Amino acid sequence: MPDQPSSKSHRAAPAHTDPGQVPLLGALSALADPVRLQLVRDLAGSEDWTRTCGSFDVPVGKAALSHHFSVLRGAGLVEQRDLGAKRVNRLRREEFEARFPGLLALLLRPDEV
Template sequence: MTAPSRQPTAVTSHRTPPVHTHPGEVPLETALLALADPVRQTLVRELAGAGDWERSCGSFDVPVTKATLSRHFAVLREAGLLEQRDAGPKRLNRLRRAEFDERFPGLLDLVLRHGG
């Protein structure tokens, strides 16, 4: 049967579920580097000001193209700061506040306070 013939496209799709890293496994260096970038700081602050799963990736006001934005989200995921979930064509976001805070107490608050 040759089967459903869903030819492997050799290209990772948008629908590949996002790869997450738990804050508990994140090195301090990774966390600091992730939070040092101004664009990512903005993302984190806007995330903190909204409820879980409220904001989609394209809903953030940052002066970069969507390609760059996508990279920033990946960095935040790898730093254990962000959780993402697919909802239709959109990808919804949640700040992993409690989990990250347990791992690096005070760090997230520091970023939220400065420049807020």
Template sequence: MEHYTDVRPRSNRTRSLTHASPLEVSLQEALDALGDPIRRRIVRELAGVPDWARACGTFAHLPVAKSTLSHHFSVLRNVGLLEQRDEGSRRLNRLRRDEFDGRFPGLLALVLDEERPDA
């Protein structure tokens, strides 16, 4: 008798994740992605925590629909600012600060300093 250890199909959710390298992104694409205030807020919030510490569900306080929030995460992934991985039922996030800074020096620092009172 044959034993099948992996009979469940892989999750479509995992297969749908694509991550762009910042090296593949133009300055205009990066500026377009960072032009949205919700995306800048996501970036600032991720910058304040360790890698992989925030799940997508922890951003429910933002004033957009869940589907719109998913779109914002996708845009950030597609410009190389965000990396995501699935862990159980949660999708965790990591800000790709070093990689993005290597491609666009100083741009991320401007976004992170935007909300500071002395900025």
């Protein structure tokens, strides 16, 4: 197949949900978990595409971290892409803000723990 590596280590690109298709309760549910909220806060303080999945200091293993990122993608909050062997992330701040104005700002306030 052209443009497809034959290595078994190749992974499928992650699926992303359009934030415009996410119901409010879906977004709130994704953000209710403390680990996911921490991931979003950490991404909010980072440049787009600079954080790999393994660069977050959260108290979960790789499988659980993968699940948390999947939930955040499903809620339209996070976009991921592969950069070599690493997966990098960005917070879909503008897209999420357009769908739920003010919600991220409330969640990112330092007094909200």
